[in-house]
Amino acid sequence: MACVATSSSRPYHLVIFGASGFTGQFVVEEVARTASEGPDGSLKWAVAGRSKQKLEKVLEQAAEVLGKPELRSEVDVIVADVGEPDSLAAMCKQAVIILNCVGPYRFYGEPVVKACVENGAHHIDISGEPQFLEGMQLTYNSQAAEKGVYIIESCGFDSIPADMGVLYTREQFKGTLTAVESFLTVKAGPDGGCIHDGTWQSAIYGLADSPKLQSLRRQFNHKPLPVVGTKLKRRGLLFFSDDIQQYAVLFMGSDPSVVKRSQRYLMEEHQATPVQYGAYAGIGGIINAIKLMFVGMLFWFFVKFSFGRDLLIKYPEVFSLGFFTKAGPSRKQIEGSSFQFAFHGVGYTEGQDPSLGTPDGKIRTLIQGPESGYVATPIAMVQAALTVLMEPTALPKTGGVYTPGAAFAKTTLIDRLNKHGIQFSVI
Numbered sequence: 001m002a003c004v005a006t007s008s009s010r011p012y013h014l015v016i017f018g019a020s021g022f023t024g025q026f027v028v029e030e031v032a033r034t035a036s037e038g039p040d041g042s043l044k045w046a047v048a049g050r051s052k053q054k055l056e057k058v059l060e061q062a063a064e065v066l067g068k069p070e071l072r073s074e075v076d077v078i079v080a081d082v083g084e085p086d087s088l089a090a091m092c093k094q095a096v097i098i099l100n101c102v103g104p105y106r107f108y109g110e111p112v113v114k115a116c117v118e119n120g121a122h123h124i125d126i127s128g129e130p131q132f133l134e135g136m137q138l139t140y141n142s143q144a145a146e147k148g149v150y151i152i153e154s155c156g157f158d159s160i161p162a163d164m165g166v167l168y169t170r171e172q173f174k175g176t177l178t179a180v181e182s183f184l185t186v187k188a189g190p191d192g193g194c195i196h197d198g199t200w201q202s203a204i205y206g207l208a209d210s211p212k213l214q215s216l217r218r219q220f221n222h223k224p225l226p227v228v229g230t231k232l233k234r235r236g237l238l239f240f241s242d243d244i245q246q247y248a249v250l251f252m253g254s255d256p257s258v259v260k261r262s263q264r265y266l267m268e269e270h271q272a273t274p275v276q277y278g279a280y281a282g283i284g285g286i287i288n289a290i291k292l293m294f295v296g297m298l299f300w301f302f303v304k305f306s307f308g309r310d311l312l313i314k315y316p317e318v319f320s321l322g323f324f325t326k327a328g329p330s331r332k333q334i335e336g337s338s339f340q341f342a343f344h345g346v347g348y349t350e351g352q353d354p355s356l357g358t359p360d361g362k363i364r365t366l367i368q369g370p371e372s373g374y375v376a377t378p379i380a381m382v383q384a385a386l387t388v389l390m391e392p393t394a395l396p397k398t399g400g401v402y403t404p405g406a407a408f409a410k411t412t413l414i415d416r417l418n419k420h421g422i423q424f425s426v427i
């Protein structure tokens with residue numbers, strides 16, 4: 001399959017923007033680890049951000065962690081700031097793909113997408129913010145299509161496992177899959193675990209602004225997705241799941257919105273039967289359920305007021321009971337953590353008519369992988385980028401703003417993830 005080459009005017013396959021952020025540093029390491037999988041066995045890449053000093057420190061650290069001293073001298077540093085459009089344009093002109101790790105995306109994302117579209121660079125992000133994601137689709141889809149630029153969103157733990165997991169489950173089902181519920185469980189090792197407060201901030205501002213998301217969605221003027229077969233029942237906010245043998249809650253992240261957008265695209269472009277989707281997360285025993293309810297109520301209340309948001313942002317450890325921290329997880333904590341995504345699908349076996357009665361077929365699939373935020377996310381982001389570089393003819397025919405499911409449905413992304421420790425299987 002033809003791959004995308006660099007040129008003298010566009011010298012880098014990948015530029016990691018926000019490389020000095022908490023997540024960015026792990027994306028740098030993942031790119032360095034997988035550089036030999038790039039076109040012609042060598043990926044050309046650079047790091048970018050607003051502080052040259054911080055970027056050099058990140059390269060220094062990656063060189064040490066990976067035992068690759070050459071990173072210090074061989075990887076170029078580009079200084080670019082979201083507030084300076086010329087610097088973004090100069091960065092985008094040099095790259096085939098920008099891996100954008102600068103968040104919260106609601107504040108910093110749009111100028112980067114705009115610069116990519118205007119300067120012909122593809123863009124891959126790890127945003128879990130539906131308002132940003134859907135807003136970019138609304139504003140830039142046509143321009144990106146005209147320019148042949150792929151803006152591929154949500155390529156981290158939000159929402160590659162959920163989106164590709166639904167596609168995988170459908171592929172493995174013999175018949176017409178009509179509904180899937182997913183149950184996410186995250187395990188910490190003996191040292192515990194937490195999430196860096198970059199993600200906490202994205203969640204705070206996202207929830208505070210959720211009414212705007214509704215009005216943004218109305219602008220798409222979409223008809224509701226048709227329900228094929230029996231309608232999937234929504235479960236309660238908190239319930240005990242016999243399937244995963246623990247309490248579970250409705251998953252509040254961006255996965256349902258991303259999966260729905262992919263299903264709409266695949267129905268419109270490939271006449272695929274849309275799959276209904278419900279997302280849940282396991283939270284453990286009754287003590288955890290009580291703690292989560294308490295923290296959740298506090299969060300809902302504080303997020304409504306600007307003084308409340310200031311407090312939430314100032315004291316993430318206190319308000320999330322240590323789940324989000326300013327320091328982020330230690331490397332030991334990251335190494336000890338893992339995730340499991342279980343998909344429970346139902347549908348109609350071959351020859352059965354979905355308009356007649358309840359589904360007669362079931363399927364269970366599983367995705368298992370390493371720590372979600374800083375191991376699985378960089379793996380997913382980098383493999384998404386390599387797929388764009390190595391399999392351009394398997395991408396949608398025109399550029400545009402795409403979810404992972406829409407962009408990668410016809411590619412080998414799932415095989416690539418399998419080879420890198422994010423494993424898809426049928427149970």
Ligand SMILES: NC(=O)c1ccc[n+]([C@@H]2O[C@H](COP(=O)([O-])OP(=O)(O)OC[C@H]3O[C@@H](n4cnc5c(N)ncnc54)[C@H](OP(=O)(O)O)[C@@H]3O)[C@@H](O)[C@H]2O)c1
Nearest residue numbers: 018020021022023081082102103126156157158198199202
């Ligand atoms: N999809 C997922 O599962 C997943 C997983 C992890 C993270 N994320 C998302 O990734 C984003 C980053 O999270 P994080 O924890 O890494 O946050 P972070 O440590 O605060 O990193 C933010 C990055 O943005 C850079 N930045 C801020 N303002 C900038 C500007 N004006 N110009 C250029 N760069 C600027 C920062 O640069 P400096 O270093 O110079 O301050 C830093 O590199 C968040 O939106 C988070 O939700 C998603």
